[in-house]
Amino acid sequence: MCVHQGPSSGLHIRPSLSISPHSWAVEGDSVTLSCEVTDVSGNWTFLWYQAVKYRVDLPSFQYRGEYYTAELLPNSSRGAGGSYTLSPAPLEETGLYVCRAGRGDPAYQTGFSNVVPLWVLGLSPPASLVIRPNRSQHFTHNSLSLSCEVQDNSTGWTLRWLTQRRERSACPDGWESEAGPTCSTSSPGQEDSGLYWCTSESGRSNAVNITVTTGDVILESPVYPVTEGDPLTLRCLSRNSPSAFSADFYKDGSLLQSQTTGEMTIPAVSKAHEGLYKCRHPELGESPESRIMVISPSSGLHIRPSLSISTHSWTVEGDSVTLSCEVTDASSNWTFLWYRLGYYRAGLPSIKYRGEYYSAELLPDSSRGAGGSYTLSPAAHKHTGLYVCRAEGGEPAYQTDFSNVIHLWVLGLSPPASLVIRPNRTQHFTHNSLSLSCEVQDNSTGWELRWWTQRPDESECPDGWESEAGPTCSTSSPEQEDSGVYWCASESGESNAVNITVTSGDVILESPAHPVTEGDPLTLRCLSRNSPSTFSADFFKDGSLLQSQTTGEMTIPAVSKAHEGLYKCRHTELGESPESRIRVISDVDSKEKGAQH
Numbered sequence: 001m002c003v004h005q006g007p008s009s010g011l012h013i014r015p016s017l018s019i020s021p022h023s024w025a026v027e028g029d030s031v032t033l034s035c036e037v038t039d040v041s042g043n044w045t046f047l048w049y050q051a052v053k054y055r056v057d058l059p060s061f062q063y064r065g066e067y068y069t070a071e072l073l074p075n076s077s078r079g080a081g082g083s084y085t086l087s088p089a090p091l092e093e094t095g096l097y098v099c100r101a102g103r104g105d106p107a108y109q110t111g112f113s114n115v116v117p118l119w120v121l122g123l124s125p126p127a128s129l130v131i132r133p134n135r136s137q138h139f140t141h142n143s144l145s146l147s148c149e150v151q152d153n154s155t156g157w158t159l160r161w162l163t164q165r166r167e168r169s170a171c172p173d174g175w176e177s178e179a180g181p182t183c184s185t186s187s188p189g190q191e192d193s194g195l196y197w198c199t200s201e202s203g204r205s206n207a208v209n210i211t212v213t214t215g216d217v218i219l220e221s222p223v224y225p226v227t228e229g230d231p232l233t234l235r236c237l238s239r240n241s242p243s244a245f246s247a248d249f250y251k252d253g254s255l256l257q258s259q260t261t262g263e264m265t266i267p268a269v270s271k272a273h274e275g276l277y278k279c280r281h282p283e284l285g286e287s288p289e290s291r292i293m294v295i296s297p298s299s300g301l302h303i304r305p306s307l308s309i310s311t312h313s314w315t316v317e318g319d320s321v322t323l324s325c326e327v328t329d330a331s332s333n334w335t336f337l338w339y340r341l342g343y344y345r346a347g348l349p350s351i352k353y354r355g356e357y358y359s360a361e362l363l364p365d366s367s368r369g370a371g372g373s374y375t376l377s378p379a380a381h382k383h384t385g386l387y388v389c390r391a392e393g394g395e396p397a398y399q400t401d402f403s404n405v406i407h408l409w410v411l412g413l414s415p416p417a418s419l420v421i422r423p424n425r426t427q428h429f430t431h432n433s434l435s436l437s438c439e440v441q442d443n444s445t446g447w448e449l450r451w452w453t454q455r456p457d458e459s460e461c462p463d464g465w466e467s468e469a470g471p472t473c474s475t476s477s478p479e480q481e482d483s484g485v486y487w488c489a490s491e492s493g494e495s496n497a498v499n500i501t502v503t504s505g506d507v508i509l510e511s512p513a514h515p516v517t518e519g520d521p522l523t524l525r526c527l528s529r530n531s532p533s534t535f536s537a538d539f540f541k542d543g544s545l546l547q548s549q550t551t552g553e554m555t556i557p558a559v560s561k562a563h564e565g566l567y568k569c570r571h572t573e574l575g576e577s578p579e580s581r582i583r584v585i586s587d588v589d590s591k592e593k594g595a596q597h
Contacts, residue, residue, distance in 0.1 A: 013039055015046075017099050017113035026121045026225065026295050027304060027401055030087035035099035035113060037082075044101040048076040048084040051096035051115070063096060063115045070098055070112065074350065089120045090401060091304075092352035094207065117162070119195070119207045121225055121293065126150065126306075126404055127157055127198045127205040129223075136290050137211045137218035138188060139239050144212075145184035148198035148205065155566065155579050156200040156483070156501070159183050163194030170480070170504055177505075179576055188212045201452075201484070203404050209291070216240065216284040219277060225293035232269045236262040236279035236287065248280045269294050303327060305336075307389050307403035314499075316411050316515070316585055320377040325389035325403060327372075334391040338366040338374040341386035341405070351388060353405045360388060360402065381412045381494065407452075409485070409497050411515060411583070416441055417488045417495040419449075419513075426580045427501045427508035428478060429529050434502075435474035438488035438495065446490040449473050453484030478502045499581070506530065506574040509567060515583035522559045526552040526569035526577065538570045559584050 016036045025031045035046045049070035054060060058069040076084065086093050097116050102109040132145040148157040158170060158181055165172035171183035172192060178184065185192070193212045198205040208223050220235040236247035244262040248255055252275045257264050266273055274294045280286035310322040325336045341351060341358035348359035366374065376383050388402045422435040438447040448460065449471055455462035461473035462482060468474065475482070483502045488495035498513050510525040526537035534552040538545055542565045547554050556563055564584050570576035 013037060013101070013110040015099055015101050015110055015113040017097065017116050019097075019116055019118055022291075023117055024119050024121065024291060024293055025089050026293070027089065027091055029089050029120075030085060031089045031093075031118065031120075033084045033086075033097055033099065033116070035082050035084075035101065037101050037110065044082070044103050046082050046084075046099055046101050047109075048073045049098050049100070049112075050093075051098070059112075061098065061112050061115070068096065088401065089118075090352065091120050091125070091204070094118060094120045094204070117195070121206045121295075125205045126154060126203045127200070129159075129196060129198050129205045129208050131208060131210070131223055134223060135218070135220045136209060136223050137213065137220070137288055139218060140189055140212055140214050141187045142239075143184070143186050144188045144192075145182060146196055147180045147182040149180075154200060157181060157198050158200065158480075159196065160199050160204075161194055161196045163196075164191035165194075190214060201407065211288045211290065213288050215287070217279065217281050217287045219279045219287040219290055221277060221290045221292060225295045226269050227295055228270055229268050232266040232273065232292070234264045234277060234279070236281065238281065238284055245281060248282075250278050250280065250286075251275045303391070303400040305389055305391050305400055305403040307387065307406050309406055309408060313407055314409050314411065314581060314583055315379050316583070317381055318378045320375060321379045321383070321408065321410075323374045323376075323387060323389065323406070325372045325374075325391065327391045327393075327400065334372070334393040336372050336374075337390050337392065337399075338363045339388050339390070339402070341388065349402075351402055351405070353386065358386065379408075379410045381410050381415075384408060384410045384494075384497075407485075411496045411585075412494075414441075415495045416444060416493045417447055417490070419486060419488050419495050419498050421498060421500070421513050424513060425508075425510045426499060426513050427503065427510070427578055429508060430479055430502055430504045431477045432529075433474070433476050434478045434482075435472060436486055437470045437472040439470075442492075444490060444492035446492075447471060447488050448490065449486065450489045450494075451484055451486045453482055453486075455481060455484075480504055501578045501580065503578050505577070507569065507571050507577045509569045509577040509580055511567060511580045511582060515585045516559050518560055518584055518586050519558050522556040522563065522582070524554045524567060524569070526571065528571065528574055535571060540568050540570065540576075541565045561586075 018034045020032050020034065033048060037044050049072055051068035052071045054067045055069040060067050060069050095118060097118055098112045100110050100112050127148050127150045130147045130149050138144050146159055148159060150157055161167060161172060171177045175183045175185045190212050193210060195207050195209055197207040206224060216239045218237050220237055226232050234249060238245065246260045247262045249257045249264045271294050274292060276289040276291050278287045278289045306326045308324050315321050323338060327334050339360035340363055342361050345359045348361060351358050351360055385408060387406045387408060390402050391400045417438050417440045420437045420439050428434050436449055438449060440447055451462060461467045465473045465475040480502050483500060485497050485499050487497040496514060506529045508527050510527055516522050524539060536550045537552045539547045539554045561584050564582060566579040566581050568577045568579045
């Protein structure tokens with residue numbers, strides 16, 4: 001690992017970082033990071049960091065060929081104990097960690113420690129990574145497929161990985177991309193070994209540690225944690241022989257069982273069965289090791305409620321919006337609390353979301369109601385923000401973990417400014433020019449572009465974009481990480497927000513960036529990256545086929561509320577576009593807007 005250091009390098013001392021009990025934890029567990037310096041000649045104090053996207057203004061380090069910024073953890077004081085505890089560990093703490101030590105007068109700091117990955121497994125993630133064949137170990141040159149299967153109606157899911165393959169596209173280099181999203185290969189190599197997971201604005205799936213081996217033996221074991229009391233079956237598989245054979249099974253290096261069937265079963269697993277397992281054939285050799293994780297039945301902080309919004313996350317001022325909090329465990333009479341996320345403040349419960357820490361502020365009139373719902377009526381532009389819930393129950397009483405984070409956007413009918421997009425559509429191809437401008441309706445000043453993407457929101461324009469008067473931000477080569485929500489803001493207020501998708505695919509849907517008025521016509525077009533001519537295309541709404549058009553264009557003469565939904569198009573050979581939501585506002589709202597102008 002190459003480390004970028006300042007002039008004070010702490011005599012080139014490099015601390016050692018470890019995690020207990022291990023690098024794989026379950027939501028609600030307690031995880032401790034331990035930082036150790038072999039030089040005991042001084043009174044060392046310690047600092048703790050998590051890796052985030054590279055930024056030039058913070059200390060950085062290189063890991064597996066990529067540069068990361070070391071972001072100081074909240075409440076990371078220069079303590080003498082050499083340990084930092086995450087308790088309870090939320091799903092959002094998944095990531096890369098480092099530490100460093102300091103001492104002396106004048107003070108100096110050591111280099112960064114080794115990098116330790118921590119993966120926190122969720123009990124109710126919003127999506128699952130599905131592996132075919134369904135196991136964590138695979139042979140080289142045997143087909144392998146990874147898919148993101150979503151539990152709710154959320155969209156924008158993509159596959160992510162931490163392997164020797166660079167993360168520059170929708171799938172690892174050499175893999176094929178399919179709808180789903182799905183990535184597949186007929187010939188995986190050892191460099192495909194590593195961690196894989198699914199992610200979107202709605203959250204992330206659990207991560208799976210996949211091993212691809214050139215050997216002749218693998219262990220077939222569960223991809224996800226096993227629940228205490230459930231049976232566990234392990235199988236020893238041969239690359240060339242489909243039949244069963246005698247095999248020895250090992251746990252943490254010690255022989256556990258010898259089976260003539262090549263299969264070992266534990267009737268009811270317990271925490272004592274956690275560990276590293278492998279199998280061995282006397283002639284073919286032994287498999288790699290895979291970790292078996294055992295989770296307890298749901299209780300307390302191990303329960304994560306599911307938060308959803310009636311209709312969808314985009315609504316119009318004056319509408320009624322209901323937040324629904326649901327707990328799958330029906331063994332308790334749950335009551336519910338509702339929160340909005342704000343800037344981080346000490347003394348309030350905190351949540352990490354998309355790399356940033358927020359405080360969870362209790363909503364007004366948020367009582368411990370048994371109904372599991374909270375209504376904003378009428379919804380106002382000021383209600384735009386991030387929301388979570390949690391439940392309380394049991395005897396003695398305890399609270400669950402926070403739910404998934406829901407982003408609510410309330411669209412104003414007469415905003416003081418508009419976000420203008422060129423080309424004027426919500427979907428865009430990578431490496432094709434894109435420009436965003438704030439056009440003001442009155443004489444107010446101080447307008448700036450804001451965004452919610454993987455790009456840091458710390459300058460006038462996203463990293464790599466050009467800034468112009470207007471204000472305008474433009475790029476000749478947008479990337480997938482530029483996908484997200486954009487809006488304009490000033491002291492006078494905010495514009496409506498637009499959800500922009502940048503895709504590396506060959507097909508996009510041309511749809512309105514802003515809501516359509518009831519009774520107006522709506523035209524959708526299917527566009528190709530390389531072909532300016534029209535072509536036959538199928539149009540879908542909420543996953544169901546709506547129309548097939550030879551012109552690549554579909555028109556609804558007069559839209560109504562029934563036409564609201566998620567739309568996409570598909571070309572038989574080039575593939576399908578991402579989905580975009582069509583919003584419809586009433587004619588009354590439109591007239592009120594016109595009267596105000």
